[in-house]
Structure formats: C-alpha cells, structure tokens
Amino acid sequence: MDLVREVLDSRVLDRAGQPIGRVDGIVLRLRDGEPPVVTDLALGGLTAVNRLRRPFRGVVAWIVTRWGLRAGRAYRIPWSRVHDVGIDVTVGVDERETPAHAWERRIGRSIVRRLGG
Amino acid sequence: MEVRLERLVGRRVVDRDGRGIGHIEEVRAEEVGGELRVVEYLTGTLGARRRLMLATLPLHAAGVLGIPLAGSGYRIPWRELDLTDPDRPRTRCRREELPRDGG
Numbered sequence: 486m487d488l489v490r491e492v493l494d495s496r497v498l499d500r501a502g503q504p505i506g507r508v509d510g511i512v513l514r515l516r517d518g519e520p521p522v523v524t525d526l527a528l529g530g531l532t533a534v535n536r537l538r539r540p541f542r543g544v545v546a547w548i549v550t551r552w553g554l555r556a557g558r559a560y561r562i563p564w565s566r567v568h569d570v571g572i573d574v575t576v577g578v579d580e581r582e583t584p585a586h587a588w589e590r591r592i593g594r595s596i597v598r599r600l601g602g
Numbered sequence: 603m604e605v606r607l608e609r610l611v612g613r614r615v616v617d618r619d620g621r622g623i624g625h626i627e628e629v630r631a632e633e634v635g636g637e638l639r640v641v642e643y644l645t646g647t648l649g650a651r652r653r654l655m656l657a658t659l660p661l662h663a664a665g666v667l668g669i670p671l672a673g674s675g676y677r678i679p680w681r682e683l684d685l686t687d688p689d690r691p692r693t694r695c696r697r698e699e700l701p702r703d704g705g
Contacts, residue, residue, distance in 0.1 A: 486638070488629045489611055511607035513640065520680045521605070523631060523638040564638055 486570065488523070496573045497528060497562070508574060510559060526567065526574070527559040605688045613689065615645055615678065617697040623676050626691065643683055643691075646675030676700045 486492070488511055495508050510527030562576050569575040610626050617623055624645030631638050678700060682693050693700065 486631050486633070488607060488631055490628065493608060493611070509608070513605045513607055515603045515605055515685060520639040520641065521685075522640070523607075524604075527606075565636070 491570055492526070492574060495570075497526070498573050498575045499579055500568075500575070500577050501579070502575075504573075505576075505578070506560070512561070523564045525561040525563055526576075527561055529560050605685055609688060610643075610685075610691065613691055615643075615683070615691045615693065617693045617695065617700075619696055620692075621697055623678075623693065623697045623700065627675070640680045642680060643678040644675060645678065676702060 493508055493511060496504055497506050497508060499505050506528035508526050509529060511523060512525040512527060513521045514524045515521050562578060566577045567574060568577050607629055610629070613626050615623050615626060626643050626645055628644040630641045630644065632641050633639075676697065678693055682695050682700070684692050684694055
C-alpha cells in the first residue's frame with residue numbers, strides 16, 4: 486500500500502457511507518528494531534495546517550484558530566477501525582461520534598436559536 | 603515515539619555522509635498480522651511517478667513525455683532511515699548501498 490497516494494488526503498466514510506472528513510494526517514509509531522507501524526489516521530484540527538512550511542504554518546494557524554475555522558486536537562481513528570482503502574477510506578465509526586457531527590449540531594442549534602425556533 | 607507521515611513527505615533525506623538523496627515522496631507499507639508496517643520510503647521522482655500511477659509506463663513513453671527516467675530515485679528500506687530527528691531524516695548507510703529506481 487502506498488500511504489501517500491492511497492491514504493493521505495483521501496475522503497473518509499463512516500460505516501454508513503457518510504463522509505466524515507479527509508485523512509489530513511497519518512500517525513506512525515517508531516519501534517526499536519522493528520518497522521514503524523501506522524497507528525492512527527488524523528482528521529481535522531490543525532493537522533492540515535501543520536503540513537505547511539514555516540513561516541506560513543504559523544500565520545495560517547493563527548488565522549484559522551482566531552476565526553474559529555479549526556480548533557483543538559485532530560480526531561484520530563485507530564488503524565484497526567479502517568475497513569477498506571479504495572477511492573475512499575471506509576472506517577468503522579458512526580458519523581455521530583465525530584467532531585464533524587458535533588460541529589454541525591452546534592451550528593444547527595445556533596441557526597434555530599436565531600430563527601426563534 | 604510518534605512521527606507524522608505527512609510531515610515526512612517532501613523532507614530532504616541525506617545519507618550517512620551528509621550527501622543528498624532526494625526528498626521523501628512516498629511511503630510503502632504492508633499489512634502483517636493485523637499491523638500496517640512501513641516497508642520502505644521512496645525518494646525523488648520514483649515516488650512521484652508512483653503517485654501519478656506512472657511507475658509501469660514504458661520508459662521510452664515516459665521519455666517522450668519529458669518525465670525523468672530510471673535512476674533518479676531511491677528506495678530506502680525502513681531499517682536504513684533514521685528518524686531520530688524527523689525534520690532531518692538521514693540514512694544509516696551510504697547512498698551507493700541503496701537500491702535505485704527499478705520501476
């Protein structure tokens with residue numbers, strides 16, 4: 486498997502086939518005398534921003550966190566929960582468990598409140 | 603120790619003598635016993651060609667298209683890449699000891 490071509494930046498689907506984000510990062514664990522292993526996929530947070538080179542990384546990170554576009558830690562999915570790697574990466578999580586869903590609920594409540602509902 | 607793969611991509615690699623051997627373009631892994639283990643790192647245009655699915659393109663066709671031909675990338679086995687400093691990866695061997703682009 487070619488991790489950059491086949492996994493990095495791929496769209497991630499939950500067990501129901503719903504998109505929950507993109508693979509912004511891949512976590513490797515280094516081990517003495519043994520090959521590194523893939524432990525997690527990282528979605529969201531500042532993962533994508535941290536791929537930029539300095540000084541752009543710091544500037545963009547400040548902008549996106551200042552305006553609340555992205556915040557906090559990336560959402561990690563253990564490699565053991567990856568079911569399939571194809572055009573998309575399918576994982577064994579429910580979309581409702583993910584920060585993407587939490588963000589949508591928050592936005593939805595905010596909109597409903599403003600509408601007086 | 604954790605290393606983020608996306609931070610390795612594009613990093614310049616040097617050999618044990620400090621000579622450049624390209625930038626990490628691809629990381630190949632295989633599933634063994636439920637683990638996804640890194641097998642090798644590809645540098646130079648070898649990795650880029652694989653990402654563009656051009657690795658099996660006949661060499662003469664690649665030449666016509668202006669794509670660099672064999673010999674411009676290295677395959678670094680996992681045990682030969684020292685990631686003690688992930689921002690400055692270096693091999694434990696000399697570049698002459700590394701397999702070159704074989705397609």
